[in-house]
Amino acid sequence: MAINRILVGIKRVVDYNVRVRPKADGSGVMTEGAKMSINPFDEIALEEALRIKERGQATEVIVVGIGPSDAQAQLRTALAMGADRAVLVQVDVPLEPLDGARVFHQLIVREQPHLVMLGKQAIDDDNNQTGQMLAALWNRPQATFASKVEINGEVVRVTREVDAGLQTLDVDLPAVITVDLRLNEPRYVKLPDIMKAKKKPLDVLTLEALGITPRQRMHAVRYDAPTPRQKGVLAPDVATLLAELTNRGLV
Template sequence: MKILVGLKRVVDYTVRVQVKPDGSGVAIDGVKMSINPFDEIALEEALRLREAGKATEVIVVSIGQQTSMQQIDTGLAMGANRGILVKTDKPIQPLTAARVLAKLVEKEQPGLVILGKQAIDDDNSQTAQMLAALIDRPQATFASKVEVDGNVARVTREVDVGLETLEVDLPAVISVDLRLNTPRFIKLPDIMKAKAKPRETLELASLGVESGDHLAATHYAPPAKRQKGVVVKDVPELIGALKAKGLL
């Protein structure tokens, strides 16, 4: 069984993003870029499934500019077998990403597609669900545990009220949550070994995908600030302040 894993190039999670003063976007020129942390967890899970003998090949896919090849390089160094870069110069929205992935699913016929539950730039949390809809297959989102047994996956999901377990027939799409696993560190020999791994570049335009970029971002603003309140000196004063607000 093949596993397809999506890797999105995003602003590194340690960068505090600022809105441009003219409201035209966020200032991200020259900041550190990394694999979306949820996607790293997706890749780690795919690698563990391969190491457990449940899968034979892990393919990493990124959609973006040539610079996204860096994220594929990292994915290959982590242990993926090969990489596919779907090249496009403009940022794409989740529906387009899902349509691109659907094309690759048709071509590669993976048993599982594992994606991050959301990207930490747009915070959309849509691509996995959209892909599952487009290929008319099961989805198991926000996974905190994945067990594959033959043609079935048992997935425990982090839901608002606790943990829900679903059983899905393969092929299926899984989106992963934070605590599914801890991604491995890359060692120098892994980077050297990854240099020889196959990398394929496809032009997005060549895939015949209809654009799903329907939404227009018209303005960006910093979040409304809460007013800084008072600092009380001790517990009696705290209780007094809460009583004064009618909260106790």
């Protein structure tokens, strides 16, 4: 069985290299004017989906974003990387992970994909929840933190990066896979592909169209800066460093 289609989550986040700070009044974080990018883990998920398709093991790759209208830019980049079409579920306020998972679940009902691939976490809220929640709502397998993905008919063999080393699981399709850093190195987008991507379909949906009413289950009280560590002292040479460590009872 070849996989019919792979759904890939693409989240728009503040770029990895931007140092984010809380606002002075603690009401939020300063992201105005910051460079925005595809969440790096999602880029890896997309790269893997594209490779599966290029090996002839899947027929279509659909990228899905949940976010503001501006998130179309990241979906266009994903189309330029090679995705076949895109869906933006447009929301003005960020959804909590459980509602994000409900959105993906509704899209699964519409698209009936055999495989859903997501980044293991988004580098803005660092939640690491959506893929696992989606797998629960869908009542299907999850293979999180994937560093290797092999499609064998209706079974996917996934190697997972876990604390103790590498764990290998077999999961029946359909399934949810969330990806870790070492799975692959995403391709660069070439100019002709950016031009081509402009003609690829990008549908914009609303939560109402999917029958979802978002629910606020928690609220931010305040955004603080972390407590900074004190700057220490420099040792002039190895002997002094070692003496200082010995004094402090550390070696």
